[in-house]
Amino acid sequence: MQIIYIDDDATNRALLRDMLAFEDIAMAEAGDARTGLKMIDESDYDLIFMDLRMPDMNGLTAIRQLRAGGAQHMSVPIIVVTADPSEGVRSMCRSAGATDFLDKPISMDKLFEMVGSYRKRHVPVR
Numbered sequence: 360m361q362i363i364y365i366d367d368d369a370t371n372r373a374l375l376r377d378m379l380a381f382e383d384i385a386m387a388e389a390g391d392a393r394t395g396l397k398m399i400d401e402s403d404y405d406l407i408f409m410d411l412r413m414p415d416m417n418g419l420t421a422i423r424q425l426r427a428g429g430a431q432h433m434s435v436p437i438i439v440v441t442a443d444p445s446e447g448v449r450s451m452c453r454s455a456g457a458t459d460f461l462d463k464p465i466s467m468d469k470l471f472e473m474v475g476s477y478r479k480r481h482v483p484v485r
Contacts, residue, residue: 360384360406361404361405361406362379362384362385362386362408362474363389363407364407365388365389365391365392365395365409365410365418365421366413367390367391367410367413367414369390371463372388375408375470379470381467382471384474387402392409392413392415392416392420392421395409395421396421396425399425404435405477406436406438406474406477407425407435407438408438409421409422409440409457410439410440411439411440411441411443411452418439418452419451422437422439426455426456436459437457438458438461438473439452440461441460441463442463444460
């Protein structure tokens with residue numbers, strides 16, 4: 360399973376990377392949305408974790424661009440990683456094309472439950 364996490368905060372990326380490494384799951388990282396979108400265009404990812412609040416391009420804009428980018432990006436699950444669990448934020452994210460949410464602070468149990476559920480659904484397209 361190929362995973363990428365797009366977040367401008369290096370500490371957040373390191374935390375998720377270390378949690379995933381606990382279960383021998385590797386993760387690609389991008390420190391901004393533009394770099395992340397380029398990486399996604401150049402590689403096949405099975406799961407995308409996306410922060411919302413980033414400078415230059417926010418997560419909502421990045422999600423919209425991914426979903427508008429063609430069939431190859433339509434079915435990839437996008438998990439919004441956010442400290443704002445309000446229904447208003449979740450509604451905006453769903454409208455943009457987000458699939459699911461992972462609340463900060465991140466719980467290892469919730470993370471592995473989520474990754475496991477998407478791993479079970481994953482059907483390789485390669």
